[in-house]
Amino acid sequence: MEQVRKIKPSKKGSFRGFINSKKSNEMVAWESLLEKDFIKVLDFDPSIIKIQSQPIKIEYRYKGKIYKYFPDFLVETKDKQYIIFEVKPEDKIKEEDNKVKFEVGKIYCEKKGWKFKIVTEKDIRQGYLIQNLDKIRGVDERLTKESTKIKIYNFIQKNGKSKMEDIIKFDDSIPSPEIYSNLYYMIYNQQLNIDLINH
Numbered sequence: 001m002e003q004v005r006k007i008k009p010s011k012k013g014s015f016r017g018f019i020n021s022k023k024s025n026e027m028v029a030w031e032s033l034l035e036k037d038f039i040k041v042l043d044f045d046p047s048i049i050k051i052q053s054q055p056i057k058i059e060y061r062y063k064g065k066i067y068k069y070f071p072d073f074l075v076e077t078k079d080k081q082y083i084i085f086e087v088k089p090e091d092k093i094k095e096e097d098n099k100v101k102f103e104v105g106k107i108y109c110e111k112k113g114w115k116f117k118i119v120t121e122k123d124i125r126q127g128y129l130i131q132n133l134d135k136i137r138g139v140d141e142r143l144t145k146e147s148t149k150i151k152i153y154n155f156i157q158k159n160g161k162s163k164m165e166d167i168i169k170f171d172d173s174i175p176s177p178e179i180y181s182n183l184y185y186m187i188y189n190q191q192l193n194i195d196l197i198n199h
Contacts, residue, residue: 021051022137029053035072035087038124040133042075042085046190050076056084060104069101071116082114090120127197136184148174148182149191156192 018027019036021043028051030036042051051073058069073085084105092098102118109116124130155170156162167183168176186192 023048024051031072032087034089034121034124037130038073038085038087038119040130040137041124042073043137044133044188047077047079048075049078056108058104058108060100062100069104071105082112084109084114084116086116086118087124088118088120090122093118093120128199129197132196133188136188139181139185139188141185143181144185145178145182148178149186152179152183152186153192 015033015036016029016031017036018029019039020026021028021039023043028039030039030053039051042048052075053073054070055074056071058071060067060069071084072087075083075085077083086102086105088098102116106116108114151171151174152167155167159166168179171179183192187194187196
């Protein structure tokens with residue numbers, strides 16, 4: 001399903017752009033920094049296999065006029081569920097035009113057997129999550145070594161919960177940049193279970 005609403009270049013005071021999605025293996029469009037952060041969260045979620053930006057146009061009538069609504073994201077999960085996500089700042093949720101769009105989106109999803117969810121900065125920017133995702137999401141697999149990943153895994157298995165500074169220094173024979181890249185890759189690809197929100 002292609003994007004039906006084209007993202008225009010950024011204007012003064014606004015932010016628009018594209019971010020690479022490993023899940024979708026393509027660039028995904030965003031129209032606010034909050035949307036950009038949400039794509040990072042979706043891309044890290046192991047239950048999600050595809051992210052699409054504004055692939056749907058919903059026409060509806062309100063107070064005698066015809067309007068067009070382009071929901072922010074359509075997501076497909078591993079268990080073949082489809083979810084429309086609308087990303088809005090908390091202080092915009094109760095605006096009348098947005099409440100109408102949300103109701104239109106819910107009705108549309110009910111007819112198709114999909115889910116409709118509204119997310120705000122409280123859902124997206126939890127603790128240190130975005131800061132941590134920015135650190136770990138860009139590591140190329142070609143920068144990793146299987147032997148180093150095994151050593152990191154064995155160290156954590158042996159010592160239980162470990163601080164980052166302890167992991168980085170666990171083997172003096174391995175340069176710290178190599179440990180960082182392998183550790184970040186393992187965390188991002190769900191090979192290690194690390195709390196990214198509170199630390």
